[in-house]
Amino acid sequence: MSMTADVYDRRQDRRPWQKRLADASEPYLYSAPALILIIVVMLVPLVVGISYAFRDIQLLNPFSGGFIGLEHFETLSKDKAFYVALKNTLWWTGASVFLQFAFGLILALLLDKPFMGRGLVQALVFLPWAVPSFLAGLNWAWLFNPVIGPIPHWLFDLGLMSQPGNILSDPQYAMWGPIIANVWWGIPFFAITLLAALQSIPRDLYEAASIDGASWFQRFWSITLPFLAPTIAITVLLRTVWISNFADLIVVMTGGGPADRTQIVASYIFTQAFKALDFGYASAIALVLLVLLLAYSMLIILLRQTLLNKG
Amino acid sequence: MRTPLLPTTAHRLAILAYVVFALFPLYWLFKVSLTPNDLLYSEGVRMWPSRTTWEHYSFVLQHSAFPTFFKNSLIVSGSTAIIVTICASLSGYALSRFSFRAKYWIVGLMLLTQMFPLVMLVAPIFKILTPLGLTNSLTGLIVVYTAFNVPFATFLMQSFFDGIPKDLEEAAMIDGATKFTAFREIILPLTLPGIAATLGFVFTAAWSELLFALMLINGNNAATFPVGLLTFVSKFSVDFGQMMAAGVLALVPAALFFLLIQRYLVQGLTAGAVKG
Numbered sequence: 001m002s003m004t005a006d007v008y009d010r011r012q013d014r015r016p017w018q019k020r021l022a023d024a025s026e027p028y029l030y031s032a033p034a035l036i037l038i039i040v041v042m043l044v045p046l047v048v049g050i051s052y053a054f055r056d057i058q059l060l061n062p063f064s065g066g067f068i069g070l071e072h073f074e075t076l077s078k079d080k081a082f083y084v085a086l087k088n089t090l091w092w093t094g095a096s097v098f099l100q101f102a103f104g105l106i107l108a109l110l111l112d113k114p115f116m117g118r119g120l121v122q123a124l125v126f127l128p129w130a131v132p133s134f135l136a137g138l139n140w141a142w143l144f145n146p147v148i149g150p151i152p153h154w155l156f157d158l159g160l161m162s163q164p165g166n167i168l169s170d171p172q173y174a175m176w177g178p179i180i181a182n183v184w185w186g187i188p189f190f191a192i193t194l195l196a197a198l199q200s201i202p203r204d205l206y207e208a209a210s211i212d213g214a215s216w217f218q219r220f221w222s223i224t225l226p227f228l229a230p231t232i233a234i235t236v237l238l239r240t241v242w243i244s245n246f247a248d249l250i251v252v253m254t255g256g257g258p259a260d261r262t263q264i265v266a267s268y269i270f271t272q273a274f275k276a277l278d279f280g281y282a283s284a285i286a287l288v289l290l291v292l293l294l295a296y297s298m299l300i301i302l303l304r305q306t307l308l309n310k311g
Numbered sequence: 312m313r314t315p316l317l318p319t320t321a322h323r324l325a326i327l328a329y330v331v332f333a334l335f336p337l338y339w340l341f342k343v344s345l346t347p348n349d350l351l352y353s354e355g356v357r358m359w360p361s362r363t364t365w366e367h368y369s370f371v372l373q374h375s376a377f378p379t380f381f382k383n384s385l386i387v388s389g390s391t392a393i394i395v396t397i398c399a400s401l402s403g404y405a406l407s408r409f410s411f412r413a414k415y416w417i418v419g420l421m422l423l424t425q426m427f428p429l430v431m432l433v434a435p436i437f438k439i440l441t442p443l444g445l446t447n448s449l450t451g452l453i454v455v456y457t458a459f460n461v462p463f464a465t466f467l468m469q470s471f472f473d474g475i476p477k478d479l480e481e482a483a484m485i486d487g488a489t490k491f492t493a494f495r496e497i498i499l500p501l502t503l504p505g506i507a508a509t510l511g512f513v514f515t516a517a518w519s520e521l522l523f524a525l526m527l528i529n530g531n532n533a534a535t536f537p538v539g540l541l542t543f544v545s546k547f548s549v550d551f552g553q554m555m556a557a558g559v560l561a562l563v564p565a566a567l568f569f570l571l572i573q574r575y576l577v578q579g580l581t582a583g584a585v586k587g
Binding site: 024026027028030031033034035037038040041042043044045046048049052057106107110111113115121123124125126127128129130131132133134135136138139140142143147148149150153184187188241245247248251252266269270273274279282283286287289290293297 | 322323325326329330332333334336337339340343351352356397398399401402404405406409411413414417420421424426427428429430431432433434435436437438439454455457458459461462465490515518519521522525526536537540541544551554555558561562565566568569570573
């Protein structure tokens with residue numbers, strides 16, 4: 001129908017060609033400022049960055065800049081720190097996403113129930129989301145600091161520590177510091193999105209289920225979860241990508257230390273570019289990270305397609 | 312019907328636990344910023360110091376470079392928020408109201424920018440901006456932050472435009488207005504809440520950005536708050552009271568904007584989560 005209407009429109013179109021050109025270019029004019037910015041500041045540097053991965057680019061060495069083929073990737077394949085960072089990325093991302101999601105879901109369920117002062121409570125528990133990430137990192141680093149923060153003393157009192165020490169300088173547990181900070185900071189995001197999804201579930205479904213004698217858990221399992229499933233899938237998958245790239249907390253709290261125990265791939269890239277000033281090597285690691293993330297995204301899209309076809 | 316007491320109590324206690332967990336770190340930040348230096352170590356883990364003082368705040372405001380950092384951050388975040396909102400309302404309007412050939416490419420491009428690690432761009436952007444004289448300058452930061460925030464803001468504005476009936480501007484165009492006049496005079500005023508939300512989101516994002524600011528800025532003159540605070544921490548890591556007073560000051564604008572946009576958070580984050 002739209003096809004014939006379109007043809008008809010075109011035959012009947014008696015607008016002069018200047019007018020037609022102006023009309024056709026209108027959406028492009030609206031999008032132009034945004035597009036130009038994205039292309040110049042993001043797309044061009046992306047391409048330039050990919051080319052750096054095959055060149056010897058060191059900021060302090062004026063003779064660098066030559067094409068060196070796959071040399072960076074050969075170094076990378078033997079770079080122990082990189083493999084440690086890769087393993088840490090999985091641990092950091094997995095633990096952060098899981099805890100943020102679990103606590104976020106519980107919070108959303110708690111807030112879905114009407115009670116006095118809900119608006120105020122909601123504003124208070126969502127406040128961490130507004131805290132700038134560098135400040136969240138510093139704040140938690142101070143809480144873990146035995147000189148100024150209470151946490152080491154609490155752990156000592158509970159008998160979990162032999163003396164009040166800093167968890168961030170303990171190679172075995174250091175990663176928990178940034179993870180806890182990340183969970184604190186990220187719970188509101190999950191809670192907000194899940195709360196929005198919860199509130200769109202028709203209330204009469206629950207009433208009908210209650211009349212039929214379904215328990216709370218049965219209602220949760222057969223009404224709430226199926227309704228939430230699409231939101232959960234999308235937020236968890238996108239957050240996974242986002243958190244695996246999120247280096248701020250680690251850069252601020254531990255700088256990747258002690259002994260690279262908290263270094264994730266994103267913070268390793270930043271360290272190579274910012275501290276070692278080796279832009280070529282940093283770009284090579286970044287390219288590997290990009291390929292891994294693309295593979296992950298493709299996997300998700302395939303998974304989604306198969307699930308959709310089945311349903 | 313009697314409400315069962317036990318589940319209600321459990322519910323309230325759980326809520327209380329969340330509120331305490333969310334607020335305790337901020338409370339601690341505030342507490343240390345008010346603790347006089349001589350009590351800092353002897354009363355380290357007390358919940359409230361026996362004496363309080365505002366001296367850390369007055370020192371930070373009068374004898375440090377923090378007012379400069381604060382001003383720089385305000386300039387950068389404010390300009391970024393305004394420019395992004397203008398660009399994003401235009402592009403969001405195009406995506407909401409027109410169907411055109413390149414639309415899917417534009418949406419795809421914007422989604423792509425949300426997926427790849429921005430840290431990839433640290434080195435190339437530094438190399439590109441240096442010969443242009445845009446490193447160590449607030450203008451450079453504004454350009455970079457504007458581009459980074461435009462895609463998300465476009466999706467956000469689009470979702471607000473989608474909520475406004477098309478009849479409105481069609482009626483105006485029948486009355487002889489051009490599409491742009493209809494957009495400016497009728498649609499934009501109706502999206503004011505959306506514009507406020509976008510401004511708030513972008514301002515907070517720019518206010519918090521750390522890695523690019525660290526890379527592109529050195530020296531105090533053009534440092535934003537995150538850079539200034541981190542430099543301060545690594546140089547004078549013993550002045551906890553002053554650092555935390557500065558931290559509280561950095562929190563204030565972000566918290567204000569949060570209160571302003573709180574109502575639109577759900578809509579904004581949902582748009583962000585679904586579309587990128």
